[in-house]
Amino acid sequence: MYIKLNNAKSNATSYAYTGTHDLASDLETIVFVHGASMDHTVWAHQSRYFAYHGYNVLAVDLPAHKFSQGELLPSIERMAEWLNQMIGQMIGQTVGAAFHIVGHSMGALIALEAAANFNHPDAGLNSLTLIGFSYPMSVTPQLMDAAQHNPSEAYSMMTQWSHRSAIGGEPVPGFWSAGMQLSMMENSTPGAVHTDLVACDNYNNGETAFADIHCPMLFLSGALDKMAPAKLAKAQANKNECAEIVLIPECGHSIMSESPDGVLDELKRFIGGRRK
Structure with a gap:
């Protein structure tokens, strides 16, 4: 599904995977947000399930990622603003008024910031799920230098660090x-x-x-995550009365692919339990 934002400065269109279904105004909507240099396909298993089980699904491509046009956005705040703009445009047109936001890695930061600024008068945020989350999400100088000067090396580093094993165990x-x-x-x-x-x-x-979020929150981390250590997610979850944390065993940062059913089962339990 392609969406043209009403107040965009250009004619750029944005893409969101909907599970090949038409969106319905009487269904709750789950918005999935991918991580750095990724796209909507990281949610293939989870988004397809919900699209076929009574939810609207919007697995977005961030601007200048995969099928979405436009320029790369330079900050988490700008990406969250874009996400809320897209959500606001969909409300009252093709989707209902109840939302759940799910983000992974960089997408978890975007989801967090978008949830804190979810000020749509005709809609409510029923839950927030932060997968592979850490805060602060510091990047090592070695990786940052590679990302700027030798992207292929950065891709290899991130891929290696994101998985518990480079081979086997799929x-x-x-x-x-x-x-x-x-x-x-x-x-x-x-x-x-x-x-x-x-x-x-x-x-x-x-x-x-x-401090500005009051909906139920789920922190979901791989127990062996090297990119966003689970201890940081746990520490943050323990500060929030409306939060819970679940660790998926034998998983690294690429948790949706290393344990697709494990992630899906937790999302079904958590999001399904908040269904109105």
């Missing part, structure tokens, strides 16, 4: 998560990995954002 025969992630990043927009990592490294509004 949940689906013939499926190679690390190879698919590397290919996805290699086909991303030039400059995307550096722009996205700078946005993560510079984001410092997390504590303020959390």
Whole structure:
């Protein structure tokens, strides 16, 4: 599904995967937000399930990622503003008034900031899920330098650090998560990995954002995550009375592909439990 934002400065269109279904005004909507230099396909297993089980699904491509046009946005705040703009445009047109936002890695920061500024008068935010989350989301100088000067090296570093193992242990025969992630990043927009990592490294509004969120929150992390250590997610979850944290065993940062059913089961439990 392609969406043209009403107040965009250009004619750029944005893309969101909807599970090939028409959106319905009487269904709750789940918005999925991908991470740095990724795209909507990281949610293939989870988004397709919800699209076929009574929800509207919007698995977005951020601007200048995959099928979405426009320029790369330089900050988490700008990306969250874009996301809320898209949500606001959809309200009252094709979707209902109840929303859930799910974000992974950089997408978790975007989801957090968007949730804190979810001020749509005709809609409500029923839940927020932060997957592979850490705050602050600091980027090592080595990775930042590679992202700017040698993107291929950055892709390799991020792929290696995102998985518990480079080979073997895949949940689906013939499926190679690390190879698919590397290919996805290699086909991303030039400059995307550096722009996205700078946005993560510079984001410092997390504590303020959390104070402005009052819906139920789920922190979902891989127990073996090296990119966003689960201990940081746990520490943040423990500060919020409306939050819970779940660790998926034997998983790294690429949790949706290393444990697709594990993530889906937790989303079904958490989001389904808040269904109106």
